[in-house]
Amino acid sequence: MILDEYQKKRNFGKTPEPRPGGGLPGTRTGRQFRFVIHKHDASHIHYDLRLEHGGALKSWAMPKGLPTPHDRKKLAIAVEDHPLDYLSFAGRIPEGQYGAGRMEIWDSGTYIPLDEPETAFGKGKLTLRLEGGKVRGEFTLARMKGGEGKGNEWLAILAKPEELNADLGAEGTAAPMPRGLRPMQAVLAGRPFSSADYLFEIKFDGIRALSYVNGGLSIMSRNLKEQAFRYPELADLAGHFLAGELIVDGEIVALDEQGVSHFQLLQGRINLTGKSEIAAAARATPAYYYVFDILYLNGRDLTQLPLSRRKEILSRLFMPHKHIRVSEWVEEQGEQIFHFARERGLEGIVGKRMAAPYRQHRSRDWLKFKAVRQQEFVIGGFTMPRGSRALFGALLLGVYEDGDLVYAGHVGTGFSEDMLQRLHAAMAPLVQEEPPFRVPPRPNEPAKWLRPELVAQVKFAEWTREGLLRHPVFLGLRNDMDPRDIVREEKILEKKEAAASGPREPSGPEVLPPFEHPPAGDMWLEVAGRELRLTNLDKELWPGDGRGERYAKSDLIDYYYRVSDFIVPHLAGRPLTLKRYPDGIGAGPFFQKEAPAETPAWLHTEAIPSESSGKRERIRYLVCDETAALIFIANLACIFQNPWLSALPDLARPDIIAFDLDPVDPDDFEACLEVALLLKDQLGGFGLRGYPKTSGATGLHVYVPVKTEYTFAQTRQFAELVSILCQHVRPDLVTLEQPVSRRAGSRLYLDFRQNVMGKTLASVYSPRAWPGAPVSTPLSWQEVQRGVKPADFTIANIPERLQASGDLFAGVLFDRQDLMEALRLGSRFLKTG
DNA sequence: GCCACGG
DNA sequence: CCGTGGCAACGCAGT
C-alpha cells in the first residue's frame, strides 16, 4: 500500500493527523485535481506542497517556499505520500512525534496537469497550473538527477512568472515604481477602543523600513538609508513574494527570549558597516522583518486602495518565513489586543482604519496606543550570569520609600553587549557586603549587593499587586539624577483609569499632524465643520535673530492645531482675556476682552457683568471650547491664551489655586526650581498635590486644582498662607513684596495675589512672546528636581513631547482637592510645627 | 488684526 | 484714498 510509509512514521494515538484510508475520494471534474500547501512550522519553517494523485497526496517539502519571480527555482524534497484527508488537516503535531510543530493550511484549491499525469509523476517531470485561493500560476516539478540517494530531490520551477497571479494585475493605478517613499506614521492616541472600522496590530519596537523588490532588493529606513546590506538574514525577502515587483512596508526587529521586540537589542547592529562584523552580529542578534503593508505591485500603485484590500493582496503574495514574517492583525477588538500587549510586555498596539489609503506622513488613520511605562530606578545589586550571558544576569532595582530603598524587581533584558560591559565596570567598585534594600530580595541566582549610587532608566508594562515590575526592560544608565530622589512615580493616570472604568471615553487626546497651508497669504480652513478664514499666514510673529528661531503666524496656528486636543480641555469654559501681537513680539501688543466684531456666531461667548467703576455693562468674553475656536483666536495673533482661574457655570468659585514664581533675576530659573520644591513640601503638609509648569517666560507656575466650592477670598487667603510658610522657611530666597523696589536681596517673588476673579495666567501649552517661542510646559516633579531650561520647550518640540509623554497637566483637570480637609490636616501640622 | 473715524 | 486710534481693568498695598 502506498501509504505504508506514512503510517509507519506516525503514532495515531498521539498525532492528530488523519489515519490513512478513512477519507472520501472526493469529487473531481475533468482534468482538475485538488492540492494543498501547508505551512509547516517544524524544526525549520517550510512549506509542503501536496498534489492529489492516484488516491493519495504526492507531497514535497519546500524549505524556502514556492518558487517566485525573484527565485524561479526552489528545492522541493519529495516525501512520503499523505492520505487525501490531509487536504483539510491543520493542527499541532505534538512534541516527539514525526513532524512535530504547527501545520497550517497556507493555500488550497485545484490544479490542472498540463501534461499526462499518469506518466509524469513516474518520469519525474510534471507541469501544472495551480488555482488556489492565493496562488494562481504555472509551475514545473522536475526530479534532479544527482548521485545515489538523491532521488527525492526535485526542483519546483515557476514556469511563467509574468502570469503569476495575473488576476491582481488591475489593482490600483498604473505607475512607474517609485523610490524614496516615506512610511505612513501613526498618531499617539490615548485610550484604546474597539471599532469595526479598525484593525489592530502589535506595535513593534525596531526600525521601520520599506522594502523595494525589483530584480534586486532594497530596504530603506525612514531617513532613506539603505539597510539591506546590514541584515543579510533578510536577503531572501524578495524570494518570499509571489510577485516580481513590489514595495512592502514593515519593521526590522530583534527579539528577546519571549519573542518581544526591543530596539535596544538592535542597537548594536544599526551602525555596522563591515561585512564580517555584520555577519557576526547577525549570528549573535538575528533580525526579523515583520511585513504589514503593500504599496506597489507589478507596475501598479496600490496606495490609494483601502487598507483592507492591501492586506488581502499582501496575504496572497507573501510566504512568511523564519526571518520574514507577517504582522498579525485583528479586526475591531482593540481593547482585547491592548490587554494582550500589556500582559506580554509589548510596546503597545496600532489601530489602523481599514478604509484608509496609505499616506506618506503621520495620519490619524493610524493610531498608536502605548502600553509601556518608564521611570528611573536605583540599582541595588545584580545577580550572577546564567547560560551564555557574561558578567551579570539581572539588575536588582529599588525605589526610595520613607528614606529606605525598597526592592522593585529585577531587569534582565535590554542590554547591548557594550552596555553589559559598561554596567559591569560601573558596578564593580560599588560592591558591598550589606544589601542596600530594606527587605533584601532573594533572587534565584546568587546576588552581589551594591552601594546604591547608579540610576537605571527602565520601561515596564505595569506594577504587579506586590509592587514589582512586570516586563521590565533596561533602557540606559542615567548620570544626571541623585539616587535619593528616586521614588515610585505614582501613576495618577491609573487612578483616573480606575475611576473611569465605567462608561468608556472614545479615546484620549492626540497630537494632530500639521495642516497643509499655503506658505503665504490667506486660506480657508475647515475644522470640525467650522469654516475659518486664516489671514496673513506669513506674518512674522517671532523674528529670526540670534536669540531664537523665526516663526510666522502660520507656525503659531499650526502649533495650536496640532496640540489642540491637549490644550482645549484646559481652556474650556474659561473666559479669556486676549493679548494680541498683530506685529509680532517686538511690537506693541494690546489687550482685548470684548469679543472682536469678526467673531463667528458659533464661537462660544459669555457676557459677564463688568465690575468696573459704576458702569453696569457686560463684556462678551470669548470662551474656547473647541479646536476651531482656538484656531480663530490664534489667527487674531493671540500668541498665548489667558484663561480665568474659574470656569463656567460658577465663575465666582475658582477650581485652581495658582502660585506664580517669578525670579527677581530673569536668568535665575534655579530659584524657581528650588522654591517649587519648597512649595511642594509645604503643600504636602496640607496633603495637597501641586502641578508645576514653566510659565514660558522666566518663571514657573504651580497649580493646585481644588473643588469648585470655595470663594476667591478663600483660595487667595490659602495661597497667601502657604506663601508665608514658604517665605518663613527660606527668607533668604523668597519675597512676598509686591513693589519691585522692595524685592532686592531676594531671589524670587512668590506671587499669590493672582487668585482673584477675572485675573489670568498664561495657560498651559501656550507659546509666549519671547524669542524662540517658548511654551508654558508642565513638568514632572522629577524634572523640577533634576532641573530643566524653560527655553528648551518651544512650539517646535512640544508636539513631540506631548506625543511621547501625554498631558502631564491632566491632573489639573480632574484631581480636584478638598481645601477644608487640607486645612484640617495642615492645622494639625501647624500646631506641632 | 481690523474696524471706525477723520482728513 | 490713507493714516491713526482703539482695542482691559482688579484689588491690594503703600503713600
Place this chain on the structure above:
DNA sequence: ACTGCG
C-alpha cells in the same frame, strides 16, 4: 485719593 504692580 492716587499710584505701582502683575
